[in-house]
Amino acid sequence: MSEQIKHECGIALIRLLKPLSYYQEKYGTWKYGLNKLYLLMEKQHNRGQDGAGVVCVKNNLGPGTAYINRFRSVEQNPIKDIFDKVNKPLKKARRHNIDIDDSEWASENFPFAGELYLGHLRYGTFGKNSIDFVHPVTRQNNWRSRNLVLAGNFNLTNTDELFKVLIELGQHPKAYTDTVTALEKVGHFLDEENQLLFRKYKNEGYRNNDISPLIEKNLDIQNILERATKDWDGGYAIAGLIGHGDAFVVRDPWGIRPAYYYFDEEIAVVASERPVIQTVMDVHAREVNEIGPGEALIIKKDGWISKEMIRVPHKRKSCSFERIYFSxxxxxxxxxxxxxxxxxxxxxxxxxxxxxxxxxxxxxxxxxxxxxxxxxxxxxxxxxxxxxxxxxxxxxxxxxxxxxxxxxxxxxxxxxxxxxxxxxxxxxxxxxxxxxxxxxxxxxxxxxxxxxxxxxxxxxxxxxxxxxxxxxxxxxxxxxxxxxxxxxxxxxxxxxxxxxxxxxxxxxxxxxxxxxxxxxKETGQEAIIDSVYKKCKEQENLSKEEMVNYVREIYKPFxxxxxxxxxxxxxxxxxxxxxxxxxxxxxxxxxxxxxxxxxxxxxxGNYPTPGGNRVVNSSFIYFVEGKNERAY
CATH class of the missing domain: 3.40.50.2020 (Rossmann fold)
Incomplete structure (x- = not known):
């Protein structure tokens, strides 16, 4: 009843499939994609008001020029704060009296004049409302095909297990969060894929500066995502951009978190909600498709769009509470x-x-x-x-x-x-x-x-x-x-x-x-509380796959x-x-x-993943022991 429940985040991805000059000629401005991004985010503001962020990737800039630009905000109206900034040219460009709708000038002088955009709206479920926790998050590298940007609507229940894997690989993650863990997991296999292709083309006699375009063209996004998400337990719809221009959105195999897409000859769009895409793109519901459980929508730099199976889909367990209230x-x-x-x-x-x-x-x-x-x-x-x-x-x-x-x-x-x-x-x-x-x-x-x-x-x-x-x-x-x-x-x-x-x-x-x-307590059955606590404690050292939700026994007598x-x-x-x-x-x-x-x-209490049973048992243990902590 009018309660403040912080919940799911929202994602918005846009890939322009034509040069900026095309949109300038047809729609009167190169900002066609940027304007659509703004609408997608504003129409999803119900999904996140703690913060917002956007990233732009430019596909065709030469070396020495910033081709990935990001703005994030935790102001009271973060979407407005961001777009007040992204619509401004670079300081050095403001001195020139040049038509801002000239697309070639804009590409070099507007940080957000590009072909690939990713926006995110945040409701905080971890940490304080700090800029450090706002998506999109980035993993930087001097090779374009090793730069990674992620933004998502997700929580992983087994961050501790995944974190240990990263340590065993020799990494030193900067924070213990599922966001950093997901970023580093995908980033690790992105690095491996780059290295594999580099060795392949090097052995075939290509020069170093000829290898990078080949890697960018042939990067296997499906393989990277299959390996990165192999042991993820949780609900997720995660969007990613790679520095050279590839993009993807991957969804958990239970379909817990939602993701929808639309594309035509001009633009590809992904968002967390179907009617948002319908409104912004003025299309019928039948033209907006769902990314299925365990699937990834992959958009290559050359504009090729495909849906690939990343994880074997389980029985669909899409969140019904989202449909009752959040969406x-x-x-x-x-x-x-x-x-x-x-x-x-x-x-x-x-x-x-x-x-x-x-x-x-x-x-x-x-x-x-x-x-x-x-x-x-x-x-x-x-x-x-x-x-x-x-x-x-x-x-x-x-x-x-x-x-x-x-x-x-x-x-x-x-x-x-x-x-x-x-x-x-x-x-x-x-x-x-x-x-x-x-x-x-x-x-x-x-x-x-x-x-x-x-x-x-x-x-x-x-x-x-x-x-x-x-x-x-x-x-x-x-x-x-x-x-x-x-x-x-x-x-x-x-x-x-x-x-x-x-x-x-x-x-x-x-x-x-x-x-x-x-x-x-009133019916003299307090022993059930002690019994459930004991059963939960006995499971603490079991794997999540072996755990049972004993908290159900609290409700069973009534x-x-x-x-x-x-x-x-x-x-x-x-x-x-x-x-x-x-x-x-x-x-x-x-x-x-x-x-x-x-x-x-x-x-x-029917959790779709094993990690859910671990969370509910831990939550009950914390309740009995008086710990005011999150169980994941």
């Missing part, structure tokens, strides 16, 4: 899925209000849950249609026209209860001041709720921690003096930590987990309804006069609504 709701499939999530909740909601339509008001908060609200109301109306038919049939012709009109016109009461003050929202910068400010971010509509009579039903995308709901939202809604407040979550209870890109790593941050712990009831008890403020009930989506209905995206580990 743009304008995607044609996600929009229908969110509506279906709301529709499937309507029978439970009607039962909760005892089918009392006259004294029930339906609404939603925040704005992102509006689509699920539409679906919920469709379900409510479907019930009412059957009720109306039944009412008319029961009377068997004894109804007057006025009676029939009254029955037919009867509709559920829907109101805009919470109104968001967007200007105030921008000032919420930290958790310490958040709760007080949230109380003023929302205004409520007075006069539409009958005091101490009406039940207020509010649907939300999800209830994760519950802190904002308890500390602010319920108090705000209680100002209207309803008899009862029913908060509905279109997502099931979030019970387990994520380790694939969303900043939800600690069990005791989840209200569902806290509710289960309280229930165990039904989902019992946990929901305890959540309502924990979240109701002491000074709240209304009765409070919490209704969650069921796992079964989640799968009905999102049949193609079965990544439900947040709700079920």
């Amino acid at each position: 743009r709701g304008s995607d044609k499939d996600i929009y229908q899925e969110r509506k279906q999530l709301g529709r499937l909740l309507s029978p439970t909601i009607l039962k909760a209000v005892d089918y009392d339509f006259e004294n029930t008001v339906f609404s939603y908060i925040p704005n992102t849950s509006e689509t699920a609200f539409y679906g919920m109301m469709e379900g409510v109306r479907e019930y009412l249609v059957d009720w109306k038919i039944g009412e008319i049939q029961k009377k068997n012709g004894s109804l007057t026209n006025e009676d029939i009109k009254k029955i037919i016109s009867f509709e559920p009461r829907m109101e805009k209860i919470a109104i968001k003050d967007v200007k105030l929202r921008t000032f919420i910068a930290d958790d310490a001041s958040r709760d007080d400010l949230v109380a003023h971010v929302y205004d409520v509509t007075y006069g539409v709720i009958k005091n101490d009579v009406d039940t207020l039903v509010i649907i939300d995308d999800s209830i994760v921690r519950g802190t904002t709901l308890r500390n602010s939202i319920l108090r705000i809604l209680d100002r209207l003096h309803p008899k009862k407040i029913i908060v509905v979550s279109s997502a099931p209870q979030i019970r387990y930590p994520d380790c694939y890109g969303i900043d939800m790593a600690q069990l005791d941050k989840f209200i569902a987990f806290n509710a289960a712990i309280e229930l165990l 039904t989902a309804e019992q946990v929901s009831a305890k959540i309502a008890e924990l979240l109701k403020p002491d000074d709240c006069g209304a009765e409070v009930e919490i209704v969650y989506q069921s796992i079964e209905n989640l799968h009905k609504a999102c049949p193609n995206d079965l990544g439900d580990w947040y709700f079920t």
